[in-house]
Amino acid sequence: MTDRYQELLAEIHRHNYLYHTLDRPVISDREYDLLMEELLAWEAAHPDRIDPNSPSRKVGGELLSGLTRVRHAVALQSLDNSYSPEDVRAFDRRIHSAGLDPTYVVECKIDGLSVALSYREGRFYQGLTRGDGFEGEDVTANLRTVVDLPLVLQEPRDMILRAEVYLPKAGFAKINEEREMQGLATFANPRNAAAGSLRQLDSRLAAERRLHIFLFEVLESDRAYETHEEKLRDLKALGFPVAEYKMAEDIEQALEAVQLLGKKRHELPYEMDGAVIKVNESLLREELSETSKAPRWAVAFKYAAQQEESEVLGVRWSVGRTGVVTPTALLDPIELSGSVVSRASLHNEEYIQEKDIRLHDRVLVEKAGDIIPQVVRVLLEKRPDHSERVEIPKHCPACGSVLVRLEEEAAIRCVNAQCPAKLQRSLEHFVSREAMNIEGLGEKNLAFLIEQGMIKKSTDIYHLSKYAEELKEMKGWGEKSVEKLLEQIEASKERDLSRFINALGIENVGRVAASDLARNMGTMDRLRRAGEEDLLAIEGFGPRTADSVLQFLHNEKNEELLDEFSRLGIPKAAQERKVASDIFSGKTFVITGTLPAKRSEVRDALVSHGAKVSGSVSSKTDYLLAGEEAGSKLTRAQQLGIEILDWQDYLRLIGEEK
Numbered sequence: 001m002t003d004r005y006q007e008l009l010a011e012i013h014r015h016n017y018l019y020h021t022l023d024r025p026v027i028s029d030r031e032y033d034l035l036m037e038e039l040l041a042w043e044a045a046h047p048d049r050i051d052p053n054s055p056s057r058k059v060g061g062e063l064l065s066g067l068t069r070v071r072h073a074v075a076l077q078s079l080d081n082s083y084s085p086e087d088v089r090a091f092d093r094r095i096h097s098a099g100l101d102p103t104y105v106v107e108c109k110i111d112g113l114s115v116a117l118s119y120r121e122g123r124f125y126q127g128l129t130r131g132d133g134f135e136g137e138d139v140t141a142n143l144r145t146v147v148d149l150p151l152v153l154q155e156p157r158d159m160i161l162r163a164e165v166y167l168p169k170a171g172f173a174k175i176n177e178e179r180e181m182q183g184l185a186t187f188a189n190p191r192n193a194a195a196g197s198l199r200q201l202d203s204r205l206a207a208e209r210r211l212h213i214f215l216f217e218v219l220e221s222d223r224a225y226e227t228h229e230e231k232l233r234d235l236k237a238l239g240f241p242v243a244e245y246k247m248a249e250d251i252e253q254a255l256e257a258v259q260l261l262g263k264k265r266h267e268l269p270y271e272m273d274g275a276v277i278k279v280n281e282s283l284l285r286e287e288l289s290e291t292s293k294a295p296r297w298a299v300a301f302k303y304a305a306q307q308e309e310s311e312v313l314g315v316r317w318s319v320g321r322t323g324v325v326t327p328t329a330l331l332d333p334i335e336l337s338g339s340v341v342s343r344a345s346l347h348n349e350e351y352i353q354e355k356d357i358r359l360h361d362r363v364l365v366e367k368a369g370d371i372i373p374q375v376v377r378v379l380l381e382k383r384p385d386h387s388e389r390v391e392i393p394k395h396c397p398a399c400g401s402v403l404v405r406l407e408e409e410a411a412i413r414c415v416n417a418q419c420p421a422k423l424q425r426s427l428e429h430f431v432s433r434e435a436m437n438i439e440g441l442g443e444k445n446l447a448f449l450i451e452q453g454m455i456k457k458s459t460d461i462y463h464l465s466k467y468a469e470e471l472k473e474m475k476g477w478g479e480k481s482v483e484k485l486l487e488q489i490e491a492s493k494e495r496d497l498s499r500f501i502n503a504l505g506i507e508n509v510g511r512v513a514a515s516d517l518a519r520n521m522g523t524m525d526r527l528r529r530a531g532e533e534d535l536l537a538i539e540g541f542g543p544r545t546a547d548s549v550l551q552f553l554h555n556e557k558n559e560e561l562l563d564e565f566s567r568l569g570i571p572k573a574a575q576e577r578k579v580a581s582d583i584f585s586g587k588t589f590v591i592t593g594t595l596p597a598k599r600s601e602v603r604d605a606l607v608s609h610g611a612k613v614s615g616s617v618s619s620k621t622d623y624l625l626a627g628e629e630a631g632s633k634l635t636r637a638q639q640l641g642i643e644i645l646d647w648q649d650y651l652r653l654i655g656e657e658k
Helices: 003-021 029-045 055-059 085-097 169-181 190-198 203-209 228-237 251-267 282-288 349-355 420-430 443-451 458-472 479-492 497-503 511-521 524-529 532-536 543-553 556-567 599-608 632-640 647-653
Strands: 069-071 104-110 113-120 123-129 135-137 159-166 212-221 245-248 272-279 298-302 307-319 324-336 339-345 362-368 372-378 412-414 588-592 612-614 623-626 643-645
Touching: 003 029, 003 055, 029 055, 029 599, 085 251, 085 272, 085 298, 104 212, 104 228, 104 251, 104 298, 113 190, 113 212, 123 135, 159 190, 169 190, 169 372, 190 203, 203 511, 212 228, 245 251, 251 272, 272 282, 307 339, 307 420, 324 362, 324 412, 339 362, 349 372, 420 443, 420 458, 458 479, 458 556, 497 511, 497 524, 511 524, 524 556, 532 543, 543 556, 588 599, 588 632, 599 612, 623 632, 632 643, 643 647
Parallel strands: 339 372, 588 612, 588 623, 623 643
Antiparallel strands: 069 135, 104 245, 104 272, 113 123, 113 159, 159 212, 272 298, 307 324, 307 362, 324 339, 362 372
């Protein structure tokens, strides 16, 4: 590795520590981006020399064929639960009956997915899910994408640690909103969402979910600790995020701390479902030991989920941007987790039928992840005689079109392209911050402009200037707000191809997939000419995503829309990929087996030398790059007489052999 590459690694790791751990950034976002761009350019040109803990791993990119089960070096035990102060006092009495008099540490119990992390010489080496406590799944690639997990520590330490991976409440709400609009089943709570994200086979999808982590235990270390508090302080000093905790001299102080933390939990940006009370002194922990299931020196106190009773007054059906029609229960207002709730999610028709929810039923409502109210149970013993079954709509509530149910979907959809509700939702997505980022076109303003007939499709946004004088005279607008809006619209023409593809709202194409499409295609014209083989050649793209893209691009109305955008000069082309050479120009590669470098990095290196990389072997394939344990692709290539390259052949061809 070159000195400059090592300098970049050290510098970016330091800035990540300053930003994520100390909240004290010393450079601007642009300066940080320039460092990352230099790092990525070096790694694209030297795929065989990439440090596995490079900050570039945070964006994901590794596609796994399956999750490998690995035995834990130290068993990951669970905790005994308590549900009342008396349970906690009984735990304390058992400790004192052994002649011990401990102090306690009281920690937030984060509702996430428990993992074990291994560091060697201060570098993140491996991460496993808890599994059954003795064996877990290897999720190292996905853990590298966790936003605030340091991949290189401030000191060269050897450690095995326990942590909780979680999804913040805001991220949970956003994911469920997107899944609902796509007709997918929503996650019941942030924990399920975090677990599902961490177990993705494509680390880019895990990266897109923006998972976070809290460290809570040192299982093995090259350093001895007299107390648990020392461990937590050491973890913080090394750059790890540690959840809030409180010290207690005795069990009554510990119970006070449990209550104090509990009062704050609804204000926290993450889900906290309890508190953990731990003996602080290491020697006392050793004396207390553990059972086969749990340590005797710790107990979890579980907060009761707040539920309130209400009446279902009605059900409102609304239309999302993809046409999915979802039900919401209208409730007799109740106070729940510090706010007044008058609506609750019913998810879809199946959910209503499974729980047999009816109008005028008395139901229990709770907040999923303390953020989204949902009906969790019908109080059948209180069902009134005048209860009515919920009528499932056959026609769109917005446009009256016949609703359809697509195969393998729980959702019902409006397929009318002219549906005003779909237009409203799709335009809200088009102008959103992660898409074209047009401030001033919020929900109310869009609804008004649609109602006035000024916007009938997304391209109409770029013709609003012809209504400028008319708008200035309308109530709630005014000259300054109209001029500012037009400036924002004009500025959005400079958004890059990645944002534009995301803005189009293609099903199964989120920010990461949009970025991949832009990076691989370069221009909208090339994307529109792309076939299935071109899309499947993109690392991580499967048949479902490719089919969604092709269906969108070949829809007659969408073709007209894209033509109009092209005439408007939208979008701005993605930055051209840096070309290392043209030695593989016109050549098609297929990669198979396990290689010494990440497959996505090898693919990028080949493309930088002019190659096209395909996902399947055919008569058009020029080379097969075969790693260890190559399977059917190798057999197929041999049958077709295709030239087979091993890793050394590949390095020799691109001039990188050491």
